[in-house]
Amino acid sequence: MSTQSKTRNVTLTTLGNIKANGEKFACMTAYDACFASILSAAGVEVLLVGDSLGMVLQGHDSTLPVTMEDMIYHTQCVKRGNKGALLVSDLPFMSYASETQTLENAAALMRAGAHMVKLEGGAWIANTTRLLTERGIPVCAHMGLTPQSVNRIGGFHVQGRDTEQAQAIIEEATLLQEAGANILLLECVPRQLAKTITDALSIPVIGIGAGPDTTGQIMVLHDVLGISPISPKFVKNFLLGSNNGIPGAIENYVKEVKDGSFPADEHCFK
Ligand code: KIV
Numbered sequence: 001m002s003t004q005s006k007t008r009n010v011t012l013t014t015l016g017n018i019k020a021n022g023e024k025f026a027c028m029t030a031y032d033a034c035f036a037s038i039l040s041a042a043g044v045e046v047l048l049v050g051d052s053l054g055m056v057l058q059g060h061d062s063t064l065p066v067t068m069e070d071m072i073y074h075t076q077c078v079k080r081g082n083k084g085a086l087l088v089s090d091l092p093f094m095s096y097a098s099e100t101q102t103l104e105n106a107a108a109l110m111r112a113g114a115h116m117v118k119l120e121g122g123a124w125i126a127n128t129t130r131l132l133t134e135r136g137i138p139v140c141a142h143m144g145l146t147p148q149s150v151n152r153i154g155g156f157h158v159q160g161r162d163t164e165q166a167q168a169i170i171e172e173a174t175l176l177q178e179a180g181a182n183i184l185l186l187e188c189v190p191r192q193l194a195k196t197i198t199d200a201l202s203i204p205v206i207g208i209g210a211g212p213d214t215t216g217q218i219m220v221l222h223d224v225l226g227i228s229p230i231s232p233k234f235v236k237n238f239l240l241g242s243n244n245g246i247p248g249a250i251e252n253y254v255k256e257v258k259d260g261s262f263p264a265d266e267h268c269f270k
Pocket of ligand 1: 029048049050051052053090142185187208218220
């Protein structure tokens, strides 16, 4: 493993400058200190302690069973290994259902080491976003496919394919930016929709299954390493092309995100 970290204290200003310069940044999920160290040393700018841990670590079939205790524990682990990446932690299912809960739970994640919290939803999280950001807690709003709503959506499907739904996503993304969201994450939306939103917003947009035109890309660690039980269309196994094991795979991911070669056409929804 490289001992020299390529990532030095990434902040929201760093990400804003990357967007302003027309460049790209790399994000990845991390759940423990060891991988946090490898990923941040390889140049991943944003580490997400994702509630996907419920699926990839705990073996559940959704993210719904993940608790605040789980998120606090894994955030503390990632913080210990992190070498300068921006650390984002997910507020899990039903942890931001009321104002009191939201403030207590977001504060707990920040005390555990997060620099920012992520929550899923559209217009209905605008007030929550304002509540948090006005109190000094940066917010990443997660739209498109929102896995905590899998039972309402009826599965893990691409979102925004018809004009009406696409228009609603554009309007709600703008509303969330106005409410103070500092980053928008778009999951599983058509490439053109992600480009329209990225161009329209002043905040950085991170994509997963959203094509190459967003400011940043994010992948689930286990998908990048080819060890997830399922492999959706937007996933690429970077371990296959690595000549330096896991650190090499992560370095290749960072390089391909930054030079725009990942995601390629075959990873996009049209
Ligand atoms: O929980 C998670 O890992 C996520 C990513 C899929 C973006 O939200």
